[in-house]
Amino acid sequence: MAEAKVYDAQSGESSTLSLSGPQFESEPRNHVIHRAVVTELDARRRYTASTKGRVDVTGSGAKLYRQKGTGRARAGDIKPPNRVGGGTWGGPSPKPDRYGKRINRKEARAAFFEALSDKAGNGNIHLVDSLSFDAPSTKRAKEILSGMGVEGRTLLVVTDSDQNAELSFRNLPEVELVYSGDYGVYEVMRATNVVFSREAYDRVAAIGQRRAE
Known part of the structure; x- marks a missing residue:
């Protein structure tokens, strides 16, 4: 004992x-x-980590310019992660969430x-x-x-x-x-x-x- x-x-x-x-x-x-x-x-944990994905940032969803004939790389809208002001890729969830422990x-x-x-x-x-x-x-x-x-x-x-x-x-x-x-x-x-x-x-x-x- x-x-x-x-x-x-x-x-x-x-x-x-x-x-x-x-x-x-x-x-x-x-x-x-x-x-x-x-x-x-x-x-x-406070679970305050948050980022904005491409669906959360402000910007048009229209294609920036036509697909062919401009000499530039193909592009969609203005909000992908590789553009300034675009959404974050692979960051924390857009809305704080628990990890389920x-x-x-x-x-x-x-x-x-x-x-x-x-x-x-x-x-x-x-x-x-x-x-x-x-x-x-x-x-x-x-x-x-x-x-x-x-x-x-x-x-x-x-x-x-x-x-x-x-x-x-x-x-x-x-x-x-x-x-x-x-x-x-x-x-x-x-x-x-x-x-x-x-x-x-x-x-x-x-x-x-x-x-x-």
Whole structure:
């Protein structure tokens, strides 16, 4: 059974917590995790790339000059890609569209649990008790990470809505702070360590318990 390191931000004491449940004991499958990451990133695209084809640009559709007898190459209307002001050939779709990356809910949930299980199996899940700040303090945030032994690594810090915590961690380039429910497989996998506040961990544990029931 995997274990998480628990750090008390007030006293500086450390302990361990056994991680149980499907969210920490699932067998990671690379192809499922990959599908989830690709789908998540696809959903975040803005899809604003657009070009005008020859049917979209302004211009007459009449043939420019007669077919023979002019000494020039044959030509149709004024809107082909090889003419100045003509339509684009081979560019993005004239109208923004999605690439159709999809994943069903059951597989997405499994991928999330498997990503957490991968971190748990490697000992990269950490908990912080009393992760609260009376006032924003980047210095205090660095002290907490240093006390946990994870300072300088790529971190995903998961907490409940705490503006002071967000303001404290956001100046640390190696840290990405997210709120419960606002992160997915991509955030979990790109981080070396995942640090949960006690409240955020309880939320994840409750999800696994509901699934087990």
